[in-house]
Amino acid sequence: xxxxxxxxxxxxxxxxxxxxxxxxxxxxxxxxxxxxxxxxxxxxxxxxxxxxxxxxxxxxxxxxxxxxxxxxxxxxxxxxxxxxxxxxxxxxxxxxxxxxxxxxxxxxxxxxxxxxxxxxxxxxxxxxxxxxxxxxxxxxxxxxxxxxxxxxxxxxxxxxxxxxxxxxxxxxxxxxxxxxxxxxx
Numbered sequence: 502x503x504x505x506x507x508x509x510x511x512x513x514x515x516x517x518x519x520x521x522x523x524x525x526x527x528x529x530x531x532x533x534x535x536x537x538x539x540x541x542x543x544x545x546x547x548x549x550x551x552x553x554x555x556x557x558x559x560x561x562x563x564x565x566x567x568x569x570x571x572x573x574x575x576x577x578x579x580x581x582x583x584x585x586x587x588x589x590x591x592x593x594x595x596x597x598x599x600x601x602x603x604x605x606x607x608x609x610x611x612x613x614x615x616x617x618x619x620x621x622x623x624x625x626x627x628x629x630x631x632x633x634x635x636x637x638x639x640x641x642x643x644x645x646x647x648x649x650x651x652x653x654x655x656x657x658x659x660x661x662x663x664x665x666x667x668x669x670x671x672x673x674x675x676x677x678x679x680x681x682x683x684x685x686x
Contacts, residue, residue, distance in 0.1 A: 524651050529553045529606075529637040529644035532598075533614055536635050536652055539628030544655040547610075547624045553646035555592075555606050555639055568648050569621040570604025570638065597638035608648050609638045625655070 527534045539545055549568040555578075556564045562578035570588040583589055588604040590596055599609035599617035609617040610624075612631040620635060635650055 524649055527608065527635045527637065527648045527650055529555070529639055529646065529648075530642045531636075533611070533634040533636040536610070536633040536650055538630070538632045539626070539652075540654075541628055541630035543628045545626050545628060546653050546655050547620055547626060548651045548653075549608055549620060549622050549648050551646060551648040553606055553637060553639075553644050553648065555641070555644050557643040558645045560643065564606075565646070566604075566606035567622060568608040569619070570607030592640060595640050597640050599636065599638035603638045605639060607638050608650070609636050610634065611636065620650070 527536075536547075552565045552567060552573050554563060554565050556562055560578070562576075563574060564576050564578045564581060564584070565573045566584075566588060567573055572584055572586060572588055575586075576582065576584045581592070584592075584605075588606065590601050590604055592605045597603065597605055597609075599607070599611075603609050603617060603619050608620045610620040610626075611617045611634050612629055614634055614636075617636070617638070626633075633652075635648075637644065637648070
């Protein structure tokens with residue numbers, strides 16, 4: 502009976518675990534990369550690391566930005582001093598495919614590859630039941646580097662309660678198990 506109770510406790514903690522966590526590399530040269538389907542109503546934490554060089558390794562000068570579109574070092578590419586130190590929404594008078602509201606080089610997201618929003622380095626978002634796409638907001642394809650995107654489901658308060666109850670039941674079952682005494686003769 503106690504074995505069955507322990508199994509139910511462990512099952513309740515397993516059910517309460519986050520839905521998924523996955524890591525994707527988003528290339529600045531690609532049009533968009535799938536970040537997975539976000540379940541409707543489920544909250545997700547999206548964290549992004551990495552740096553892209555918007556002028557590429559083959560061209561002299563650097564233009565390294567993080568996923569927020571902010572330079573990580575002084576921009577040394579000729580003619581782009583206006584990007585120092587906070588980045589810019591336009592380059593050469595143009596904005597990227599994500600629009601003029603998102604900085605050049607930033608990581609943008611879209612559920613339909615048309616209406617973009619800033620993912621940046623950290624975003625808490627509620628899923629819509631659709632596939633989320635990530636895209637580097639840039640006007641050229643001469644970039645290098647990549648962003649690594651981690652998408653993790655955030656447990657809801659009911660899930661936290663279920664996990665706590667499950668852990669409590671496991672502790673109770675462990676505490677009340679019979680003691681075994683070993684005697685040597």
